[in-house]
Amino acid sequence: MTNKSEINIAIFGVGLIGGSLALCFKGKPGITVTGFAHVQEYADQVAARGVVDHVTLSVEEAAQDADYIFICVPVGSLESYITLLSQIKLKPGCIITDVGSTKASIAECARKLELRDACFIGGHPMAGSERSGVAAASALLFENAYYVLTPPADVPNEKVEALADLLCHTRAHIVKVDPEQHDQIVGAISHLPHVIAVALVNQISGYNQDNPLYQTLAAGGFRDVTRIAASDPVVWRDILINNRSVMLPLLQDWNESIRAFMTLLEQEDGAGIEDAFRQAGAFRNELPERRKGMIVSQYDIYLDVPDHPGIIARITSELGLNQVNLSNIQIIESREDVPGVMRLSFRNENDQERAMDLLQSKGYTVYH
Numbered sequence: 289m290t291n292k293s294e295i296n297i298a299i300f301g302v303g304l305i306g307g308s309l310a311l312c313f314k315g316k317p318g319i320t321v322t323g324f325a326h327v328q329e330y331a332d333q334v335a336a337r338g339v340v341d342h343v344t345l346s347v348e349e350a351a352q353d354a355d356y357i358f359i360c361v362p363v364g365s366l367e368s369y370i371t372l373l374s375q376i377k378l379k380p381g382c383i384i385t386d387v388g389s390t391k392a393s394i395a396e397c398a399r400k401l402e403l404r405d406a407c408f409i410g411g412h413p414m415a416g417s418e419r420s421g422v423a424a425a426s427a428l429l430f431e432n433a434y435y436v437l438t439p440p441a442d443v444p445n446e447k448v449e450a451l452a453d454l455l456c457h458t459r460a461h462i463v464k465v466d467p468e469q470h471d472q473i474v475g476a477i478s479h480l481p482h483v484i485a486v487a488l489v490n491q492i493s494g495y496n497q498d499n500p501l502y503q504t505l506a507a508g509g510f511r512d513v514t515r516i517a518a519s520d521p522v523v524w525r526d527i528l529i530n531n532r533s534v535m536l537p538l539l540q541d542w543n544e545s546i547r548a549f550m551t552l553l554e555q556e557d558g559a560g561i562e563d564a565f566r567q568a569g570a571f572r573n574e575l576p577e578r579r580k581g582m583i584v585s586q587y588d589i590y591l592d593v594p595d596h597p598g599i600i601a602r603i604t605s606e607l608g609l610n611q612v613n614l615s616n617i618q619i620i621e622s623r624e625d626v627p628g629v630m631r632l633s634f635r636n637e638n639d640q641e642r643a644m645d646l647l648q649s650k651g652y653t654v655y656h
């Protein structure tokens with residue numbers, strides 16, 4: 289943990305990620321958090337949400353006393369901010385970091401800059417959501433997620449350790465990765481799924497224009513596979529353009545996978561289709577548990593519920609009476625006289641398990 293002397297943290301871009309970091313740090317002993325917003329309207333939102341101690345529209349004012357500067361703007365604006373920071377007088381020893389979803393280009397930009405007494409250590413919390421803006425910020429967003437750092441070889445180890453220590457407040461697991469390797473892997477496990485989700489939704493949306501029954505019937509699997517298609521367009525424009533040299537070969541491989549599926553269908557190759565599902569299921573079942581892997585700060589359970597008035601209140605009051613904290617609730621399917629499926633989301637595994645036990649003991653059919 290950081291020692292208890294005064295620590296000033298500046299957050300540039302107080303949106304989903306910047307605001308969530310701010311909430312992790314704000315109110316901790318000896319820490320003061322200043323937010324920088326580039327537009328008055330955003331500054332007002334940040335102030336209203338109360339995630340920082342101060343908010344300012346001045347880069348200099350935010351940066352000048354900072355021990356740590358977190359640049360949390362979209363990837364396409366990262367380089368202009370680090371360049372700006374290299375041109376102003378910073379506190380000696382200041383550590384600049386970022387949260388961008390790509391790491392190679394910002395590392396290269398920082399390497400070429402004259403940062404004088406400051407240093408740059410790239411960062412990427414591997415947690416987030418399809419939501420954006422400070423309104424969606426949460427102090428629990430990074431809990432148990434991985435937080436990648438990409439320290440350059442010439443940055444002293446004690447600087448990297450100081451940043452890692454500060455990040456204890458996020459309760460994420462720090463992992464150090466080379467920037468190019470980061471972009472390759474994250475391109476495959478995060479950026480490619482976002483492209484596929486968007487393409488899939490737009491394909492179905494096209495069919496839906498001629499027949500709205502597509503949307504009406506879209507349920508379970510379609511929703512699960514396409515949640516991330518609702519992500520912020522500007523954030524994702526920047527990520528994909530920045531990581532295009534990784535994305536283009538990945539999309540080429542994707543085309544070939546789809547082509548291979550078409551061949552299985554053309555040849556009515558049932559065994560081949562079964563093999564494809566078996567192979568995929570085996571790999572998917574081996575994925576690290578959600579709390580240790582990529583993304584999602586929610587722990588969900590599902591339960592079958594008869595669709596009648598009062599049922600939601602009954603379930604939520606059972607949980608409330610037993611001090612199980614619910615973070616979200618959603619009816620996935622609901623038609624009169626047919627059992628519906630309710631998704632209950634929790635912020636940690638303990639609440640998830642307690643809810644499961646409790647509702648099972650009350651006779652509900654509950655599953656993960």
Ligand SMILES: NC(=O)C1=CN([C@@H]2O[C@H](COP(=O)(O)OP(=O)(O)OC[C@H]3O[C@@H](n4cnc5c(N)ncnc54)[C@H](O)[C@@H]3O)[C@@H](O)[C@H]2O)C=CC1
Nearest residue numbers: 301302303304305326361362363365388389416417420421
């Ligand atoms: N959305 C996610 O789940 C994750 C995003 N990231 C990365 O975090 C960064 C921020 O993303 P989010 O917080 O999701 O986006 P966001 O849209 O919620 O927040 C971005 C913030 O930057 C501000 N901003 C935009 N352009 C700016 C500019 N030119 N100058 C100053 N401020 C500006 C916005 O007003 C907003 O407060 C991106 O680099 C993204 O790649 C990293 C991990 C997860």
Ligand SMILES: O=C(O)C(=O)Cc1ccc(O)cc1
Nearest residue numbers: 389414415416417418516583
């Ligand atoms: O919501 C999700 O599932 C995400 O994929 C969130 C996310 C978005 C961008 C990142 O760089 C990391 C995580």
